[in-house]
Amino acid sequence: MKKSTSLLLTLFTFAFMIGQEHSHTGASAMTYPNIEGYVTLKTDLHMHSVFSDGNVWPTIRVQEALREDLDAISLTEHLEYQPHSEDIPHPDRNRAFDLALAEAAEHELLIVPGSEITRSAPVGHSNAIFITDANTLMESEAEKAFTAAKKQGAFVFWNHPAWYRQSPTGNPILSDFQKKRIANGELHGIEVINSMDYAEESLALALEQNLTIMGTSDVHGLIDWDYTEKGNHRPITLVFAKDKTLESLKEALFAGRTVAVYNDLLVGKAEYLKPLLEQCIKVNAVAYEMDTLVLRVELENVSSSDLLFENAMSYTFYSKPPIFTIAAGQTETLQIKTLEKVSNIDLKLKALGAFTAPKEQPIVEWNIVVE
Amino acid sequence: MKKSTSLLLTLFTFAFMIGQEHSHTGASAMTYPNIEGYVTLKTDLHMHSVFSDGNVWPTIRVQEALREDLDAISLTEHLEYQPHSEDIPHPDRNRAFDLALAEAAEHELLIVPGSEITRSAPVGHSNAIFITDANTLMESEAEKAFTAAKKQGAFVFWNHPAWYRQSPTGNPILSDFQKKRIANGELHGIEVINSMDYAEESLALALEQNLTIMGTSDVHGLIDWDYTEKGNHRPITLVFAKDKTLESLKEALFAGRTVAVYNDLLVGKAEYLKPLLEQCIKVNAVAYEMDTLVLRVELENVSSSDLLFENAMSYTFYSKPPIFTIAAGQTETLQIKTLEKVSNIDLKLKALGAFTAPKEQPIVEWNIVVE
Amino acid sequence: MKKSTSLLLTLFTFAFMIGQEHSHTGASAMTYPNIEGYVTLKTDLHMHSVFSDGNVWPTIRVQEALREDLDAISLTEHLEYQPHSEDIPHPDRNRAFDLALAEAAEHELLIVPGSEITRSAPVGHSNAIFITDANTLMESEAEKAFTAAKKQGAFVFWNHPAWYRQSPTGNPILSDFQKKRIANGELHGIEVINSMDYAEESLALALEQNLTIMGTSDVHGLIDWDYTEKGNHRPITLVFAKDKTLESLKEALFAGRTVAVYNDLLVGKAEYLKPLLEQCIKVNAVAYEMDTLVLRVELENVSSSDLLFENAMSYTFYSKPPIFTIAAGQTETLQIKTLEKVSNIDLKLKALGAFTAPKEQPIVEWNIVVE
Amino acid sequence: MKKSTSLLLTLFTFAFMIGQEHSHTGASAMTYPNIEGYVTLKTDLHMHSVFSDGNVWPTIRVQEALREDLDAISLTEHLEYQPHSEDIPHPDRNRAFDLALAEAAEHELLIVPGSEITRSAPVGHSNAIFITDANTLMESEAEKAFTAAKKQGAFVFWNHPAWYRQSPTGNPILSDFQKKRIANGELHGIEVINSMDYAEESLALALEQNLTIMGTSDVHGLIDWDYTEKGNHRPITLVFAKDKTLESLKEALFAGRTVAVYNDLLVGKAEYLKPLLEQCIKVNAVAYEMDTLVLRVELENVSSSDLLFENAMSYTFYSKPPIFTIAAGQTETLQIKTLEKVSNIDLKLKALGAFTAPKEQPIVEWNIVVE
CATH class of the missing domain: 2.60.40 (Immunoglobulin-like)
Structure with a gap:
């Protein structure tokens, strides 16, 4: 229906003002020092919005990240699991990224394009980040999705490999699928901390397979409810990058220069954790x-x-x-x-x-x- | 694309568990005593989700309300202002209500169907609640929208009449449009408290025109960020109803049995405020x-x-x-x-x-x- | 018994170090702005130590005052009521003052010499401060004690005139005794706030009789237990003095330039309270x-x-x-x-x-x- | 001077009421479970009042103990170091005990008679508790003081043996004096925790010499300032006694059934610490x-x-x-x-x-x- 410009302007201003108040670093801001030769980037590279099974618009994810003073985030929507698709038909799987990018325009926060490739065990869930087009990853065969990600130069990591819904022992199982992905250079990292869960066995796997050590929130609801109001910070990955750019962040992730952090738990290779x-x-x-x-x-x-x-x-x-x-x-x-x-x-x-x-x-x- | 049932089940369980934790009354629960002859219902009858210019999925609104132990809420999406329409084409304007209702299924929280009729001054914004079909309210002439609401037996109230974006003095202006709506029995209430704003002049108008006194959050972002973390509760309308049902709530609103509350500010007719x-x-x-x-x-x-x-x-x-x-x-x-x-x-x-x-x-x- | 110097030194150092930590302004420090022409002194001019019926050594009173950043205190021991006299024979009634003065030596805190003249109703209790020798106030006839105080140029104020143990109505009763003291220039002030009690009637009396308005803690135990841990500051008298000296403080008290304060309650003459x-x-x-x-x-x-x-x-x-x-x-x-x-x-x-x-x-x- | 009974009564009531408020267990109460066969008594057996170099009347020590819900305390005044003796001539060294006992009359708190025998290194400081008459311990030769304590059946422990004012390395030095005391059955315990200090070497000594492990506050000022307001509890000795009586407490101390506790630090023999x-x-x-x-x-x-x-x-x-x-x-x-x-x-x-x-x-x- 028709609508006058002035009404739109008025309404926009109203919404803008409310949003604006939260575009600053809050009491829950996190800080970690740089180490010699690198800047320390605070990143959360696994999260969801209404564009898959999350419950908030992508802008909220940006605002949450600004409050905790993160340096980079990625909205890794499930490509294949779209419970809101009836309402959000969402033909372009890059959409959540686009909206987050716009919200972050005036800020220093890096928005990393990403998507979650979602399958049952033994394939499980993986995030491909630094992709160039999420749509091209939507393949029915998981192998093809990984191939497509590789073609885009993506950094790919295995999500919650110890998740007891997919591995009832609560231990990660390195299947032939993953072995092959690693051999092909299609899988580069592994979550040793996902939401509140830390698996020592995932750390062992990371070291054994030389995978980059990751920690992520995997948030679907609100960071405040899941973490802040309980006195916690969300899990993050500290990435030791040459500078604060997407390129450097990517280079550092491929190089394995990370420490996963959840409150007082820090997990990483000795060469980065000690400094x-x-x-x-x-x-x-x-x-x-x-x-x-x-x-x-x-x-x-x-x-x-x-x-x-x-x-x-x-x-x-x-x-x-x-x-x-x-x-x-x-x-x-x-x-x-x-x-x-x-x-x-x-x-x-x-x-x-x-x-x-x-x-x-x-x-x-x-x-x-x-x- | 194809997707096995077990994967869906697994994913659903995951999302469910995370959501579930918040389905209880939290530290921010509000409580107000009953008065003789009536139960006191805590209501917030003006709020937004991604189905208009809000930033959260309707389920979050339900969870927020449960945490504050509200008795009734209404998702009053702008019928005419749909900034997310590119992503959420949303042909059925009752959709936010349906989703909230499903989320509240296992709880005592009443979900009131509602919509916001949104125009520039002098018509301004109004909420029609207890409607039977939001779609039929989408009329280009405001008068017709009010007529449609009346036909559905809706309770209609004037939103933030003192809003300085629509009235630069910060005072409400009763235009011929409103006068006619009142005369026609198409406008029954008025917000004297909207978000953090209380206008004495709106209260004067309520008393002069015998309109039901309302207080609402008009929340677009997160209740936690706008209110809780600042030490505030959201504004609410206490409604003195014969019992806790939609019918009684509606009857009480039409009868004007309300007190608007924002923290330590309570505004209402003496006959309800004193008891x-x-x-x-x-x-x-x-x-x-x-x-x-x-x-x-x-x-x-x-x-x-x-x-x-x-x-x-x-x-x-x-x-x-x-x-x-x-x-x-x-x-x-x-x-x-x-x-x-x-x-x-x-x-x-x-x-x-x-x-x-x-x-x-x-x-x-x-x-x-x-x- | 004999004791080597080195032992004494060792022990002294130990005690000194423990005391020292508290010689700073704490989280409970109070601050009030100056007004034109005067510095605003925060004073508590009614308190007790073990030298009458208090429970702490005078040094604790100094440390408490430093933590709240007071400008002046007076240890107003009961001259006639000495429940610890069996243990502290205490022939010199100036002793508490001397000990407090020594403790405050390195600080800006003013120590005002004072004593409490203590009788049953209708005489009641009064504090004489800025005395030169407390011992000479120990007269069995109350009148003579006031005369002695006047001779020393003391500023004398009536303590808790509304105390229900001496006036069961909880209202002050101006007896012939007080009338005569006022007429003789022997009574100059009145407590309108004593510990947690504020009496409007005492304020009325202050105005009627042109007595200086006072607020005091009358602390016997610990400031922390009586006030701080309950979220309160002790009651004080703000005195508007020409500068921060004993002389100016005394001049200002005689001139009636005060405001009594207990948390959010401020009581004083309009000419000082408004500025x-x-x-x-x-x-x-x-x-x-x-x-x-x-x-x-x-x-x-x-x-x-x-x-x-x-x-x-x-x-x-x-x-x-x-x-x-x-x-x-x-x-x-x-x-x-x-x-x-x-x-x-x-x-x-x-x-x-x-x-x-x-x-x-x-x-x-x-x-x-x-x- | 003469004083009417009614005045005394009035004044007493006043002081009583103020004291009374603190005779309850406060927010800082401590609790530790019983172990099989024994009740766990929370004790602080080293502290000072104005009767040696402390700064409070003994009643405050009782009130502090009640707030932390201790089971037993001992006021261990220095026999030989009496910095307040000019004001408190104090011929009877049992006086602090008597006053504490009277204050505790209506409570379950056990008051243990005790005194500190105070010398320079190498003798150092020791507490003798469960003595029958403190006065008889005032001997110029330290040996004789220990002999007198033994005659009274006292439990004697070595205070802060690692104190750097007496041992600049911060390590305890077991001198011939202590060796002889132990051999004679005149020294039975040792502080491994004193105020904020824990010495591993003192623990080693306790185990080597089979001395009872003790933790004490050694408080001179206020428990609130030294501990509570910093978020700490005072150090205590948990004693595993057959029941809550002085006799059982003494028996348990001689038997070495203790664990010293300071916040999250617990030190004791395995046979008590593990259960x-x-x-x-x-x-x-x-x-x-x-x-x-x-x-x-x-x-x-x-x-x-x-x-x-x-x-x-x-x-x-x-x-x-x-x-x-x-x-x-x-x-x-x-x-x-x-x-x-x-x-x-x-x-x-x-x-x-x-x-x-x-x-x-x-x-x-x-x-x-x-x-």
Whole structure:
């Protein structure tokens, strides 16, 4: 029906103003330090909107990401599972991406084109991101979808391989299908954290098959309800990229430079996880307690993860048990009994919430000079 | 494309489980007491989903309402303003209602069919609820839309009449159009509270024209972002109905038995607002302080609104200033200096946050017996 | 018994370090703006330690005051009521003052010498502060104690005149004793707020007899337990002094330049309360909402009291009810419907929690220029 | 001076009412479960009042203990260090005990008579509790003080042996003096936790010398300032006694049945610490996730310590990392991948915050039956 321009303008302004308020970084913003040679990008590369089985318009996904200060997201709609298709016929599978891109226009947030290739076990679910056209991935044979993705230069990762609805043991099963995809260079990553689930066995698989380690929210409803209001941040993948561009992000993912993070759980290859943890802690003050051999060291956690540490030195502590937490954004004081005056010390702490392999936690070192 | 049943089932289960967690009453639940002869229904009868210019699937609106423990909602999509129509062609304007109804199937929440009739000033925006078919309201002449609504027995109310985008003074202007609608029995209510805005002049108009007093959220984005995370509840209309059914709700709205509420602001006709306030406060303990003439009275606020009171008795208080708040769900103690021992007392308090007319606040009375 | 110096030193260091941590301004610090011509001193001039019937060493009173960032305190021990005298024989009634003074040595906190003259009704309790020797006030006849205080130039105020243990009605009774003290220039102030109690009748008496209006904590136990952990600040007297010295404080008290404050309750003579409220609110931004006649005004409350206001203009508000609160330290936005564009406006608000006389609240004005 | 009875009564009532409010268990109450054969008593057996170098009257120590719901306290005033002696000549060193006992009269709190024997290194500080007369311990030779304590049947423990003011390395040094005391049966316990300090070396000493493991607050100021407002509970000693009497408490201390606790740090002999941890966790629900081999187990932490656990089974978890916390009073869900259906399972968790020896943490087991 006909409608006057002024009415449209009025209405648009109204909707715009309401949306606008949320286009800023909120109290739930996350922060992680860069590591040497790379910028650390906070990414969530698995999520859904009404364009598959999610419950929100793609713009909400952009606004949620801005509130948590993410650097990149991908709306990975199921190509084959379209429960809202009666209402959203949606012939163009790139549509969610287009809408998110428009919403993010004025912001620094990178929008990565992506789609979810969805099958029963043993094929399971996989995300293809950095695709050029989602429509061409809609093949009835899963193999062909992967081939099409490869042709587009996509980075493809296996979603929740341990999901007990597809694997009743709760363990990932590497089928011939996946083996072949890996052999063909058609599968490059694997979720070791999906929503609230972390599978050690998926981490083992990642290491064994040299797949990029991923963590994603896989959100369908609201980030606030699933995570924020319970005191959690969504799971993310930290990607160590040469700079903050889509190209660099893609290059880093293919190179496997990632750490998956869910609150105080950090999972990644030692070569990236250790430097990250090293940067997460700033040493702010060092001095001997007056007339003693007890060295006072102040450690500030500049990340958004509470970090749980275990003393890995032969020295013991004066006032802390050997296992202690430095909460996100907080400073803790260690009092190290050095037994004699030292002019520098190698502080060694095992990061108990960080895993470089199943049950393997890295020891992080900081050389500290006593003034 | 073809898709096996088991895959669909698996996926459905996944989505279902995530949604399910939120199908309960949350920390943000609201509660208001019944008044004599009526149950008090908490309603939000103005909101939007992706089926007009909102940003969420209708199911989210149901889940939000369940979290706040509302009794009834209406998805009042703009009939004429369909910014998502490219993606959601949406030939049936009853569709949002159908989806909300299905989501609410297992719950006590009433879903009221409704639509917004949307024009520039001076016609403005109006909601028709309790309609039987939204499609038949799509008329290019506004008058005809109202006539169609009336034919369906709809309850129609004027939305945000003071909205400064349509009335730059911020005051409602009763045009010939509205006058005629009222005269024809085609306009029955008026929003005095819309989102965060309360207009005294709209209240004056409600009283002058005997229109039902309404308060609504008019939410387009997320209730959490617009209200909850700022420490607010959404605006609602309390409706005093004979029982909790659609029929009774409709009867009560036509009869004008409402109070509009936004946090600590309550607006309604004295005949409903005074009994509501009376029930909001329970007198739990009454006794003289030992060996004194100071009467101790404990007052419990059983509502979800902080209630601001001013002493309206000749007696003064021992330990409180004459103006004081009883926070939602809390108990406060008054110590009344009765000067001599009395066996009962009329406690009289002016409710400063409650309005029965512009700048008119009711004095509420409780007869209290001293044991 | 004998004790080596090194042991004493060791022990002293231990105690010192523990005490030291609390010598800073805490989260519970209070702040109130200066008014024209005067600095605003936050004072609590009625409290007890173990040197009468309090339960803490005087140093704790100093530390509590530093945490709340008070400017002056007085330890007003009961001269005649010494329940701990068996353990603290305490021949010198100036002792609590001396200990507090030593504790405050490194701080800006003023310690005012004082004592409480304690009798049954009708004489009741009074504090004499700015005395030179508490011992000389220990007279069995109350009259003589007041005479001695006057001789020392003391400022004397009547404590909790409405206390229901001494006046079962909960109202102050001005006896011949007090009348004579006032006539003789021996009684200069009156508590209208004592601990959690505010008596309008005491305020009436203050105005009638031209007594300085006082608010005090009268703390015996811990400020934290009596006030802080319940979300309250202790009651204080704001004194408008020429500068922050004992002399100026004394001069201001004799001149009656005070406002008694307990959380959101402010009580004082209009000539001081109005300028205080004026300074409590900073106007930070003024502009018309685009294309409207609705003037947006941002008001910041720079005080530690939540301030409750009622619109006292003929203009109405767009988005707020006519009664609203600006919480301590927070900013609120008013949207004033000026009906036509104005270049300046007299913002007039009645401060509902502020009393210049029983049931009389001041209207405060700010002239605001629209740029 | 003379004082009328009615005045005294009036004043007493006033002080009484204020004190009374705090005679209840507060939000900071601690709770720990009993273990088989014993009741678990929460004790703080090292603290100070104005009767040595503390800053509060002994009644405050009782009120603080009631708020944290302790079962027993001891006011262990320094016999030899009396910085307030000018004001509190205090000829009877049992006085603080007497005053605390009177304050606790109406409560279940046990008051243990005690005193601190205070010397420079190498003798250091020790507490003698369950003494019959503190005065007889005031001997200039430390040996004689210990002999006197033994004669009274006292339980004696070494305070903060690692204190860096007496031992600059921050490590305890077992001198000939202590060796002799132990050999003579004059020293029975040792603080491994004192205020915020935990020394692994003190624990090693406790085990080597078979001394009872103690944790104490050693509070001089206010529990609220030193602990509560920072989100901590004071350190305590859990004592496993046959019943809640002074006799049983003493018997248990001599028998070494203790666990020292400071927030999430628990230190004790394995034979007491393991059963305590076992009781701290209640298994509330056990079932397989539908159609899976993932066993869902709900664990409730009924203690006031956050408990940090590491999976010590060969089974892995579905949704939690192998290291996780169950916060005080909270319930967490484990999803154990049992790979096949089992009818019962030995849940084994290493308690990372609990120490039975330096760096040795116990593995706790719960046999869980699957219904």
